[in-house]
Structure formats: C-alpha cells, structure tokens
Amino acid sequence: MKVLNDFSNIFKRYDLDLEVTGTAREVSKDAVMQKIAQFVVDGDDEGIGPAVKEILGSKSPLDIINDALIAGMNEVSRLWDEGVYFLPQVILSSDAMNVGIALCEESMGKSMERKGTVVTHTAEGDIHDIGQVIVNALLNANGFKVVNLGADVPVDKVVAACKENKPIMVTGTALMTTTMTAFPKIGHQLKAAGLNIPFICGGGAVCEEYVTGYDLGVWGKEASQATGMAEDALAGESWESMRSKWNG
Amino acid sequence: MNAKERVMAVLNHQNPDRMPCFGANSTVTYDQMEKAQAFWPEGHQKGETMAKQALAAYTMLGFDAVRVPFCQTFEAVALGCNYKPAKAIEGGEGIPGIEHPPIYKLDDTPIFPDDFLSRGMIPELLKAVKILKNELGDEVPIVAGIIGPFTIAGSLIDTVPLLKATFKAPEKIRPFLDVGEKAGTALAKALIDAGADIIACEDMTASPELIAPKTYRDYELEYQKRQFEQISVPKILHICGNVDPIVEWMGQTGADVLSLEPKASASLARRKCGPDIILMGGVDTATTLFMKDVETVKEGSEECIADGIQMLAPGCAVAPGTPTENLLAMVEVVKGH
Numbered sequence: 001m002k003v004l005n006d007f008s009n010i011f012k013r014y015d016l017d018l019e020v021t022g023t024a025r026e027v028s029k030d031a032v033m034q035k036i037a038q039f040v041v042d043g044d045d046e047g048i049g050p051a052v053k054e055i056l057g058s059k060s061p062l063d064i065i066n067d068a069l070i071a072g073m074n075e076v077s078r079l080w081d082e083g084v085y086f087l088p089q090v091i092l093s094s095d096a097m098n099v100g101i102a103l104c105e106e107s108m109g110k111s112m113e114r115k116g117t118v119v120t121h122t123a124e125g126d127i128h129d130i131g132q133v134i135v136n137a138l139l140n141a142n143g144f145k146v147v148n149l150g151a152d153v154p155v156d157k158v159v160a161a162c163k164e165n166k167p168i169m170v171t172g173t174a175l176m177t178t179t180m181t182a183f184p185k186i187g188h189q190l191k192a193a194g195l196n197i198p199f200i201c202g203g204g205a206v207c208e209e210y211v212t213g214y215d216l217g218v219w220g221k222e223a224s225q226a227t228g229m230a231e232d233a234l235a236g237e238s239w240e241s242m243r244s245k246w247n248g
Numbered sequence: 249m250n251a252k253e254r255v256m257a258v259l260n261h262q263n264p265d266r267m268p269c270f271g272a273n274s275t276v277t278y279d280q281m282e283k284a285q286a287f288w289p290e291g292h293q294k295g296e297t298m299a300k301q302a303l304a305a306y307t308m309l310g311f312d313a314v315r316v317p318f319c320q321t322f323e324a325v326a327l328g329c330n331y332k333p334a335k336a337i338e339g340g341e342g343i344p345g346i347e348h349p350p351i352y353k354l355d356d357t358p359i360f361p362d363d364f365l366s367r368g369m370i371p372e373l374l375k376a377v378k379i380l381k382n383e384l385g386d387e388v389p390i391v392a393g394i395i396g397p398f399t400i401a402g403s404l405i406d407t408v409p410l411l412k413a414t415f416k417a418p419e420k421i422r423p424f425l426d427v428g429e430k431a432g433t434a435l436a437k438a439l440i441d442a443g444a445d446i447i448a449c450e451d452m453t454a455s456p457e458l459i460a461p462k463t464y465r466d467y468e469l470e471y472q473k474r475q476f477e478q479i480s481v482p483k484i485l486h487i488c489g490n491v492d493p494i495v496e497w498m499g500q501t502g503a504d505v506l507s508l509e510p511k512a513s514a515s516l517a518r519r520k521c522g523p524d525i526i527l528m529g530g531v532d533t534a535t536t537l538f539m540k541d542v543e544t545v546k547e548g549s550e551e552c553i554a555d556g557i558q559m560l561a562p563g564c565a566v567a568p569g570t571p572t573e574n575l576l577a578m579v580e581v582v583k584g585h
C-alpha cells in the first residue's frame with residue numbers, strides 16, 4: 001500500500017490558489033545585461049539610471065536597449081500574461097525601461113531605430129486610460145515608436161496626429177459606452193483623409209460588434225494583442241485582413 | 249409584497265414573492281430622461297432633477313429600488329478635487345469626472361474638511377434622497393451610492409501614481425485611504441439620515457484588473473471593514489471586473505451584498521464567502537444590455553441566476569444609451585423566479 005506523506009495536493013482545490021506564483025526568467029547570459037534587465041523586471045526606475053550609466057562605457061547603447069531593457073520588458077509582459085504580474089508592476093517596469101532607453105539614446109546621440117509609429121489615445125470624455133498605458137508599454141518594449149496622445153482626446157486631435165506622424169496603425173481605448181461613439185467618427189475622418197490604416201479599438205465597454213461596424217475598425221480584445229497587431233500592420237496587412245484575422 | 253418588502257425579504261434571508269431586480273449602480277438612460285423630462289447635466293447637480301431621474305427606475309422600468317447618484321464625483325469634489333463637467337457627446341450628455349492634474353501628490357497629507365457634508369454637490373444629493381423618501385415612503389427602497397476608499401484615493405492623487413505606489417511605497421497610500429474611508433462613511437451616514445434604505449459602495453479602482461489582489465487584502469480590506477462597521481443599513485459592495493481573486497476578502501468586509509459583474513463567478517463567491525452573503529449582479533452592461541437584444545439579455549440573466557445570483561441587476565452602471573426594452577427584459581426574467 002502506498003503511503004501518502006504529502007497532503008498538500010489533497011487539500012488544494014483548483015480555486016483555492018488564485019494568486020499565481022512565478023518568477024522572472026533569466027533574459028541574458030551576460031551578468032551585466034542581466035543586472036540591467038532585473039531593474040526593468042523589478043520596476044526600479046531610480047536604480048536603473050546609475051546602473052545603465054555605469055555600463056555605457058563597456059557596452060553599446062543599442063545592445064543595452066535590445067538585450068537588457070527590451071528583453072527585461074518582454075519578461076514582464078510574459079509574467080503579466082501569465083497572471084503573475086499585475087498592472088502596477090507593468091507600469092513601473094515600463095517607466096524603468098524608458099529611463100534606460102532615454103539614457104542609451106542620449107549616449108547614441110540619436111533616437112533608437114524604431115520599427116514603425118503607432119498613435120495611441122483614450123477617447124474624448126474618457127479618463128480611464130489604463131488600457132492605453134499597457135498598450136504603450138508593450139509597443140514600446142517591442143521596438144515601436146509610440147505617439148501617446150493620452151486620455152480624453154478629441155476626434156480632431158487624433159486625426160491631426162495621424163496626418164502628422166503617418167503611423168502604421170492607431171489605437172483607441174474607451175471604458176465607457178458614452179465615449180466610444182467617437183471611434184466611428186475617427187474611422188470616417190481618417191478614411192476621408194486617405195489614411196487607410198488599421199484603427200484598433202478596445203477597452204471595457206468596447207465590443208467586437210461595435211468596432212466592426214465602421215471602416216478601419218479592428219477590435220482589440222486584450223491590450224496584449226497590440227504588439228501582434230502592430231507587427232501585422234508593419235508587414236503591410238490591410239485593416240480588412242487584420243479584422244478577419246483578429247476578429248470574427 | 250411591495251418592492252421594499254421584496255428586497256428586504258432577501259436581505260433578511262427570507263423568501264420573497266419573486267426575485268427582486270434593481271441596480272447597485274446607476275440605471276439612468278436617455279430614454280428614461282426623455283420620458284421623465286429630466287436631463288443631464290442637471291441630474292448630476294440638482295436634487296429635484298436627480299430624484300426625478302432615479303424615480304424612473306421604478307415607474308418606467310418596474311425595478312424594485314431607485315438609485316442615486318449617477319456619477320462618482322461627490323466625495324472627491326467635496327474633498328477639494330476639481331469637477332470635470334461631462335461633455336455633450338453624440339447621443340446625449342455624458343458622465344462627469346475628476347479633472348487632471350490631481351490635487352495631491354503621494355507625499356502630501358490629505359485633509360478631511362470639517363464641513364465636508366456641505367461641500368460640492370453633496371447637499372443636492374441629500375436633497376434628492378429626501379424627495380425620493382417623500383415620494384416612495386416604505387413602498388420602494390432607496391439605494392444611495394458612496395465611493396470606496398481606494399477609488400477616492402485614486403481621485404486625490406490620480407490612478408496611475410496610486411497604482412505605482414501600491415508597489416513602491418504602499419504605506420504612503422494609507423493617509424489617502426483613511427480620508428477616502430472617512431468621506432464615504434460620512435456621506436453614507438448623511439444619506440441614511442436623509443432616508444436611504446441601502447448603501448451601495450462602488451470601488452472601481454480596487455478591482456484586481458487594476459491592483460494586485462494582495463494590495464486589496466493588505467490595504468483596502470481594513471478600510472472597507474472600518475467603513476461598513478459604521479453603516480447601520482444593509483450594504484452592497486460593488487467592485488468592477490473579474491473579482492474572483494479577491495472575492496473571499498470582499499466577503500469579509502461586512503457587506504451584506506456583493507454586486508458582481510458577469511466576468512466574476514457567483515458560484516465561486518458563494519463557495520468562498522459562505523451561505524450568508526447575498527449575491528446580486530447580472531448581464532454585462534456594455535456587450536449585452538447596451539449592444540444586444542431582449543433575447544440575449546434574458547439568456548444572460550438566466551445564466552447569472554443559475555450561477556447563484558439572488559437579486560438580478562445590471563452588472564455595472566447602465567450605459568445611458570441602453571435601450572429600454574433590454575432593461576424591461578430583466579424584469580420579465582425575475583417574474584419567473
């Protein structure tokens with residue numbers, strides 16, 4: 001007869017362990033790079049500055065960006081997807097990464113090369129920009145240039161920013177059903193201006209049926225989809241093909 | 249049974265003649281405003297208009313309670329935050345909020361003013377409750393809303409700095425939670441004096457979709473307990489989103505009722521919180537009530553009831569553009585339970 005000496009799994013029901021535990025994986029074999037990545041993973045925006053400055057003499061700024069800062073942020077995205085990390089940690093990590101990137105860019109004397117530009121905004125009348133904060137952090141981490149228009153942005157300002165920055169895509173976040181009515185107007189005006197770029201709309205109140213009801217609209221179910229969608233847009237996929245891929 | 253007897257029966261763990269249906273959050277829509285000839289923005293700012301709009305939940309929808317107010321600014325504005333009027337958006341007037349930048353930084357010490365109850369638009373809210381009490385007497389219960397400590401703290405220092413502080417310097421958020429608790433408690437007591445039968449506490453920012461569950465357990469729970477201990481009438485606690493990771497602790501706050509969105513599991517809440525907690529909730533206010541039709545609303549409502557919901561309600565604040573027939577469909581559903 002088998003003797004059971006560990007009772008932990010018997011008393012562990014699936015719903016009794018809701019806080020997922022997990023730890024960050026190592027992102028670089030290089031101890032110096034790993035140390036920088038760890039500041040991002042820990043969301044330490046004060047410690048990361050001196051640490052990056054210290055290694056800028058021995059490592060190239062571009063390598064620090066790619067192998068430590070962005071690699072660390074990717075690890076944060078993974079922990080967030082898996083439910084280990086919560087929103088405050090993603091925000092703190094993104095801040096830390098941006099401090100590091102700014103120092104590296106200063107050292108290079110130019111901005112890091114970005115894959116493409118994405119304009120992000122939260123709808124007019126809506127101050128709930130949390131979803132957009134995540135989208136910005138993830139796009140940044142994946143090498144896109146983010147033109148962050150912030151919260152409560154009028155339709156005209158979104159359209160003007162798209163005309164000026166020529167983004168590969170534009171995103172809109174709305175938590176309230178009263179504010180998402182701005183989205184069809186933005187879609188319409190972008191199209192009228194000849195900017196047939198995918199317009200990713202998401203957030204609390206926003207559902208697929210609404211977003212696919214106007215031209216350019218692609219529904220974003222989760223903030224974490226933003227990078228995959230940006231990659232598609234960068235590859236030249238049209239809003240129609242993105243809609244059929246990501247929605248429906 | 250009249251509406252108040254029905255709701256009180258459930259709250260007292262007795263059998264109602266049928267399941268009640270009402271909102272823990274705002275249920276006002278443009279349709280109701282049109283019929284009541286009472287509109288926003290006055291409904292956010294003037295007691296008479298607010299009462300007229302709230303009354304529509306009973307007279308036009310047949311809901312078993314009326315609910316004021318319709319925005320989340322009362323405590324914050326009375327604490328000194330700047331009121332941001334709603335903008336007229338396509339389809340009607342919107343919901344007001346709190347202006348950026350916030351009035352405090354994390355290192356500041358927030359102040360709870362002695363004349364809190366006479367500040368901002370609180371006197372108009374109290375007036376609305378008095379008018380409703382005169383109109384409804386003991387026929388229909390009045391649900392009056394307060395805002396949870398964590399959400400008020402978010403208005404005082406802004407949500408993103410608050411979220412960061414929960415990891416970087418969590419002890420620094422305590423003075424803000426303390427003032428937030430005092431504000432909600434003071435308002436609740438005044439609302440009860442004015443005639444409120446039930447207090448509904450909305451605490452949107454305490455959702456696990458924004459903060460870590462352990463932040464709720466280690467910080468917010470204590471202030472919510474302290475608040476609910478001081479409120480003499482039945483209390484509803486509403487936290488938005490999927491609250492599964494914190495529902496056990498929500499059940500320890502002293503709330504009589506938990507108001508759940510359909511993303512959260514009522515059956516899990518029952519297992520975690522035991523037999524005494526009353527569960528209310530219902531279909532998704534955006535994807536179902538606002539966007540879909542009567543049939544979908546009915547199906548969704550039945551699913552919520554099957555999952556253990558005892559009082560049917562919109563899952564969160566009703567979008568003002570919601571079609572009346574979808575809200576009426578909820579009342580149809582409870583008639584069969």
